[in-house]
Amino acid sequence: MRSRVISNLSHARRHHVPGLSLPFSLASPARAINLCPMIEISKLRKTFGAFIAVDDLSFRVERGEVLGFLGPNGAGKSTTMKMLTGFLRPDAGQVRIGDFDIITHQRAAQKLIGYLPEGAPAWPEMSPRGFLNFIADIRQLKGSEKTYAFDRAVAMTELHAVLDQPIETLSKGYRRRVGLAQAVLHDPPVLVMDEPTDGLDPNQKYGVRQAISEMAAEKAIIISTHILEEVDAICSRAIVIDHGRMVGSGTPAQLAGQSIYAGAVSITVPSALRESVARELENWADVARVDVVDRDSEVSITIFPADADADLLQRIKAQSSWQMRSIALEQGRLDDVFRRLTRRAS
Amino acid sequence: MTHLTAIIKRELASYFVGPMAVVFITVFIVALGLLTFTIGGWFEAEQANLEVFFSFHPWVYLFFLPALSMRLWAEERRNGSIELLLTLPIHLSTIVVGKFLAAWAMAGIALALTGPIWVSVNYLGTPDNGVILASYLGSFLMAGGYLALGSVLSALTRNQIIAFILTVAVSFILTISGVPMVLDTLRLIVPDMVIEGIASISFLVHFRAITAGVIDGRDLVFFTSLIAVCLTLTAIIVDLKKAEGA
Numbered sequence: 265m266r267s268r269v270i271s272n273l274s275h276a277r278r279h280h281v282p283g284l285s286l287p288f289s290l291a292s293p294a295r296a297i298n299l300c301p302m303i304e305i306s307k308l309r310k311t312f313g314a315f316i317a318v319d320d321l322s323f324r325v326e327r328g329e330v331l332g333f334l335g336p337n338g339a340g341k342s343t344t345m346k347m348l349t350g351f352l353r354p355d356a357g358q359v360r361i362g363d364f365d366i367i368t369h370q371r372a373a374q375k376l377i378g379y380l381p382e383g384a385p386a387w388p389e390m391s392p393r394g395f396l397n398f399i400a401d402i403r404q405l406k407g408s409e410k411t412y413a414f415d416r417a418v419a420m421t422e423l424h425a426v427l428d429q430p431i432e433t434l435s436k437g438y439r440r441r442v443g444l445a446q447a448v449l450h451d452p453p454v455l456v457m458d459e460p461t462d463g464l465d466p467n468q469k470y471g472v473r474q475a476i477s478e479m480a481a482e483k484a485i486i487i488s489t490h491i492l493e494e495v496d497a498i499c500s501r502a503i504v505i506d507h508g509r510m511v512g513s514g515t516p517a518q519l520a521g522q523s524i525y526a527g528a529v530s531i532t533v534p535s536a537l538r539e540s541v542a543r544e545l546e547n548w549a550d551v552a553r554v555d556v557v558d559r560d561s562e563v564s565i566t567i568f569p570a571d572a573d574a575d576l577l578q579r580i581k582a583q584s585s586w587q588m589r590s591i592a593l594e595q596g597r598l599d600d601v602f603r604r605l606t607r608r609a610s
Numbered sequence: 611m612t613h614l615t616a617i618i619k620r621e622l623a624s625y626f627v628g629p630m631a632v633v634f635i636t637v638f639i640v641a642l643g644l645l646t647f648t649i650g651g652w653f654e655a656e657q658a659n660l661e662v663f664f665s666f667h668p669w670v671y672l673f674f675l676p677a678l679s680m681r682l683w684a685e686e687r688r689n690g691s692i693e694l695l696l697t698l699p700i701h702l703s704t705i706v707v708g709k710f711l712a713a714w715a716m717a718g719i720a721l722a723l724t725g726p727i728w729v730s731v732n733y734l735g736t737p738d739n740g741v742i743l744a745s746y747l748g749s750f751l752m753a754g755g756y757l758a759l760g761s762v763l764s765a766l767t768r769n770q771i772i773a774f775i776l777t778v779a780v781s782f783i784l785t786i787s788g789v790p791m792v793l794d795t796l797r798l799i800v801p802d803m804v805i806e807g808i809a810s811i812s813f814l815v816h817f818r819a820i821t822a823g824v825i826d827g828r829d830l831v832f833f834t835s836l837i838a839v840c841l842t843l844t845a846i847i848v849d850l851k852k853a854e855g856a
Binding site for chain 2: 387599
């Protein structure tokens with residue numbers, strides 16, 4: 265059943281009409297495919313000598329999902345990506361891409377994947393045009409299909425200006441975009457990208473995130489990153505790994521909700537009122553802790569509730585004598601959760 | 611386009627970016643010509659054959675072909691493109707063979723461009739063109755041997771210079787082991803059986819047999835099986851070492 269659906273899809277790809285902005289209509293096959301994961305990893309393990317890079321890692325990604333893969337440097341993100349694209353062989357565990365096991369049906373699985381390796385490697389002496397043509401040949405795109413794929417990838421990554429310059433002369437941002445263009449060239453159902461926005465300026469980052477979000481509906485996407493704002497911006501789900509093990513997972517909101525800041529109330533008051541407000545707050549029974557940070561002419565105060573049910577917000581709002589300039593309920597901070605989850609055992 | 615032709619095309623194109631290929635071919639031809647006309651004294655010998663010319667091939671290949679083969683794998687590993695290459699849906703064997711064939715084609719182009727000397731010898735006299743053709747084929751086959759050897763050694767390291775030096779060193783041993791003087795010296799200290807063993811793995815011995823106009827199956831088998839073994843080893847080493855430093 266699964267394989268039939270997938271072959272329908274790849275068949276549909278052949279009927280691209282050049283110039284259409286959407287590569288193909290996903291009417292029924294997409295819904296059918298949503299039921300089965302495009303990427304499924306179970307009990308994956310990889311060691312390098314005595315060093316355990318990835319340990320008992322399991323997760324799945326379905327079509328329509330963008331999974332953010334978070335972790336400090338050296339946590340095992342890249343190693344996991346190398347295993348799920350067939351570059352490294354796991355010591356134990358399984359990787360399935362669509363219907364194919366990456367070890368027993370490596371090339372069939374690799375056909376479904378677009379991969380941006382760490383650092384976006386390419387051949388420095390080639391031009392982006394030559395590079396993409398080579399990838400198209402390997403991906404066995406021909407004729408109008410090839411032209412369409414090329415134009416689409418170039419448009420998505422805005423490479424027009426540098427198509428005929430050697431890749432080694434390009435800026436880091438352009439090189440990253442050449443790598444991205446290569447990964448999306450054959451319009452793969454699975455996209456694996458190792459730090460896709462690393463080295464890009466804010467405008468380029470925005471562009472790449474925009475492009476990923478546009479593709480998200482019809483693909484299963486994994487991106488690794490240590491930029492937390494990225495997770496909020498494009499990921500539908502995130503997992504946090506450290507020392508090769510999964511230490512947290514959930515939607516960005518769920519993850520942020522684990523933060524000590526979740527449910528806290530932040531206010532700013534004039535500096536003159538600093539002492540009186542802080543002292544009063546400390547006497548409240550439902551306040552666990554108060555953080556005070558001085559700014560120019562005002563102080564910002566973060567009030568942590570003693571228990572999750574305390575309705576601090578309403579009570580604070582009622583304090584008109586505090587001359588509050590702003591008041592906000594904290595949703596939680598990903599960076600705080602990230603730090604807590606990946607704090608190295610000392 | 612098949613995967614193999616795509617790989618060959620990409621490799622060849624990368625040789626021809628910049629002056630590298632032109633410089634390589636020019637220097638190769640000039641070096642061979644100089645050796646033949648000066649040290650070899652081809653004109654003075656007044657013989658209508660290319661024996662002298664071909665006798666320099668192993669020694670020129672020794673230094674020129676490692677320059678082609680050194681980058682085959684070391685370069686891919688150094689700039690990380692090996693990860694890209696090996697995660698594309700291609701057989702590793704296709705990549706290994708494609709890269710080798712591209713380098714071999716470069717050697718073939720350089721060799722073919724020495725053609726004028728063949729024309730000259732026919733203008734000046736009446737050489738045995740059968741022997742010359744056999745010598746060209748033998749030379750091309752031998753070039754494949756040096757390149758396949760270089761392919762293995764290039765897979766062992768991330769550093770092109772190390773790959774080059776290793777290849778020159780190993781090629782040198784496999785070439786000089788056929789020089790009569792070396793063999794005679796060795797004969798004083800080791801038994802004849804060992805001498806025969808050493809001579810039988812020498813490029814020089816097999817190549818000399820071919821240039822003498824004797825096409826013996828064993829000489830052809832030597833070079834073709836050497837190429838096959840080296841390419842198989844290349845694939846194994848690339849697979850084993852791909853993760854290192856990646």
